[in-house]
Amino acid sequence: MSMQDARHFLARTGFAPSMFEIEQLAERTPRERIEQALVNVRTTPSTAPPAFEGGSLMQRQRTLRKESDLEPMEKRSKKRALRRSARKGMMELAYWWYDEMIRTPSPLTERLVFFWHNHFTTSAQKVRDPGFMLDQNLLLRQHAAGDFKALLHGISRDPAMLLYLDGQSNVKRKPNENFARELLELFTLGEGEGYTEEDIREAARAFTGWRVNPKTGAFEFFERKHDAGQKTFLGQTGAFTGQDILDILLTRPRLSEHIAERLWKEFVGSEPDPKEIVRLGRVFRKADYDLKPLLLELFTSKGFLDESLHGGQIKSPVELIVGTHRLFNVPISNPKRVVVSGRELGQAPFYPPTVKGWEGGTSWITTDTLYRRQQLMHRIFRVEENLPEVRAQGASALLGEGNHTPAQARQQIQALLLPVDPVHLPDTDGDLIEFIYSLALDPAYQLK
């Protein structure tokens, strides 16, 4: 039983856990498990991200625009080259993140960074600049299990976010409400929760002048374009700047509950008990928005530990790909294919489909994506060079050294790979790789 609990915890807070990881945690209490995982959370990546030299895309486009002695044809072709180079950079960046997720000693870190990426959504489709997208990723990473206040303040000044939600065009006399709206609706309070259209408008005014300096590519408070007048926001009045708006939001209990709800949806998946959300919100506020106590409460709550939840969620494309690569140590011969596979399954890191992010849950599975998931498994398990350790060492590659009969080994591998019994009973007599392959094709393998 405790093995399955440990497995559930690791699968829900990380990617596909190995037998070693499960055994390490199996004898600990739930509290000890999460404390251990939180201690290991990183604030910087474990692999070196790509370096994007030569200034931001914005800066280089600006320089190009100002070049007056270029033929229009030449200018156009240089423009295209800049865009191509940005696209290439994004592909590199996406691959780097997959690689980080596969190699990291702290899967919880990556799950949290991805959670925040899906919360403070920003898409490279609009931002285009790989340098900005990387910087945002590093910001999320810095505070993933840390100070939410710092995260919130940081993300509102983040160049990628400013570009994505039109901070650039939010100026005095012509305020752009995009960021203010999503700030209230998605990032802090939640749709319809205690704010009005008027509040959105006033908040937008407060954020005017917050922009990315086109020459330096860094955040700046452009005073000239800032509406310094009096604003009334959530019942308070003052000559608010964006900073003040965020500080006011942080006084609302609703914010802490909204964040707790979002985390619940991501990691627990079931409909949260409203009383539980209120309790978690209180914990979060009492800790002055330190995420660690909130996460500790979340992962030790009765809701999370409920056994009936095992296998109750569907793995996201990234979780499926990363988990499979991690667990089976699948060598990556073509990095681009990994990124493209994820995209084909419906999830391209750095490209959330809308500002609401990836919906997740059952939306991951359609006739098309289910077929593609199975095709992906087929590709991974059918290629000769993959699974070298399993081919060489057999079951002990996955289970560690130990005395198991072939039947026991298969049972254990099944328990390792699947959170619930397989739908199609696999053939236990054949080849080990075939056995594993049939488990990977089973609908239960799509669950976590």
Place this chain on the structure above:
Amino acid sequence: MKRRHFIKLAGASPLILLAPGCAKKKVAQSATVGGGAPQANVVSSGSTARVLVLIELKGGNDGLNTVIPYRDQEYDRLRPQLGIKQDRILTLSDDVGLHPSMDSLMTSWKARDMAIIQGVGYESPNRSHFKSIEIWETALSDDDSSEDGWLVDQLEGHIRTDQDTDAIAVGQQELGPLRGSMRTLTLEDPTRMAQVSRRLGRISERASANDSLAHILRVQSNLLGATERIEDRLQTVPPLKHAYPKGEFGQHMEMATKLIVSELPVMVLKVTLGGFDTHAGQAGKQARLLGQLSAALSAMRANLIAHGAWEKTLVMTYSEFGRRPAQNGSKGTDHGTAAPQLVWGGGVRGGLYGRAPSLTNLANQDLIHHVDFRQVYATIMRDWWGLPARGALGSHKPLDFLKG
């Protein structure tokens, strides 16, 4: 007991006409194609719908030993052991001949429905398997990265909306030129699919406690339902008279033939033949592979002719690159550049096209191409389907190996 070949279908139940996610792109594309709404029935109308069969020769087929410049003395000098002896070569012209294993193709050659396009390649050739096959599959140069196959790009907006499937990849394989929003179906391992379909019935009660699992099973059931429709259609095809070579490739070619004969309105079929990366011990390997290719092609041709479907079928080989003209130290050849492409079909104007690459005027000890592969693609767009080539493809001059 007849073995049922089960099929897995991507993205199509009768209510979903297009794969998820491609609707948006379709709208954008139709705006660039000479204005007007996508012409749904331009290319396919009923049983006269034209089919393109792609045969990927995976690994980089050694073109120089396939279409052999037997009179060129350089050939013997470059390949003292690996060169094919002149008396075994199947003569095609005064200058070139075919590898002896391809004798089953001579019927087609004599009937003039086989065309050989010599010296096909592209500028700044890439000798990496992945990068080069991507270039062939997307018809884009290394710098421009797109993940969509060239056929998806070119055919978008011209696809019938009253069918489940646009293309079929026979045998588990990379979609390559079909990658993207086209509805592509893959023929899978029949035994496994049979197991799945039999057990699906027993499962439904279990799933009720787990909504996620129930959802997956529902979707799986839809998937199988759609494939069964195709399966039923295949059942209407009588056994094919002309036999295929033993092995997976032969089976896949047989399946492809049946699909065409069944008049399933698909536009593209893709089959893969692997093993061409002959760095060592090339002679036997390539002979076997070319033999399989030829025997299977010849059977397909004979069967399609017998069923009156040869006129609407066009078959084309492609490979990521040719190989080096000089043999290496392991009785094989290393990654190269230009190679011939072979094309067959009722609409083909048989003969030799392009030029055999020079064996003396080399670039980095590799053959220099005369025909850009995109010219071959452009020819297919213009003369096979009568569609304007989109984007960069439009700037490549078509050849005239198709009757149009």
